[in-house]
Amino acid sequence: GAGVSQTPSNKVTEKGKYVELRCDPISGHTALYWYRQSLGQGPEFLIYFQGTGAADDSGLPNDRFFAVRPEGSVSTLKIQRTERGDSAVYLCASSLYQNTEAFFGQGTRLTVV
C-alpha cells in the first residue's frame, strides 16, 4: 500500500480483556517497529522485527504483551489481560531496511475502561 496502515483506529476494551492490534507496513519494507505513546509524551519503543523474527523485544513492558509477524509483512500486537495503564496510542512504523527513514501509521488509540 501507499503507507503504513493500522487497524482499528480506535479500540475501547474492558479491563482484563484481550486485544489485537494490526499493522500493515509499506510493501517491501523489511523492518517493522511498534511504539507506544502516552499522553503528553513522545513515542517509546516496544519491539523491532527484521523480516519474520523479533530482533529486539526489549521494550515490551511485560509478558502480557506479544507481537508476531509470521510472513514478514503484516504484524499483530497482542495484549492479554488489559489494564487501564495500557491505554495509549500504539504506533507501527516500517522502513526499507534497518537504519533508514521510518514511516509511521496513524496509530491505534487503545482505551481500557
Add this chain to the structure above:
Amino acid sequence: SQQGEEDPQALSIQEGENATMNCSYKTSINNLQWYRQNSGRGLVHLILIRSNEREKHSGRLRVTLDTSKKSSSLLITASRAADTASYFCATDRSGGSNYKLTFGKGTLLTVNP
C-alpha cells in the same frame, strides 16, 4: 527512556513568522530525524540528517546538526496555520540497537492566522 529533549515545550507564533525548535540528545548517533504529529495520531516523517551532515533543507524546512553539542534545530520558514502540530526529534544510537528510535517529548507549535 527518552533521550531527546525538545525545546521549547510550546511555541506560539503568527502566520508568516519563522519557527525554530531545538533538540538535545545524550549519546552518539547515526541519524537524527524530525517528525510532525497532528492531534496525537500518526507521525509524519519530515527529514533525516546523518551524523556526518551539518545542515539539510527540504522546502520550508531547514535542519542543522551539531554533534559536538549533541543538538539539532528545526527551522520552519514562513509558517502557515497548517503547520500547527507537535514536532518531535528522534535519534538512533550509533553502534548496537541503531534501529531503535528514541524520541523527546516534543514541541507543540501553534501558528495563529
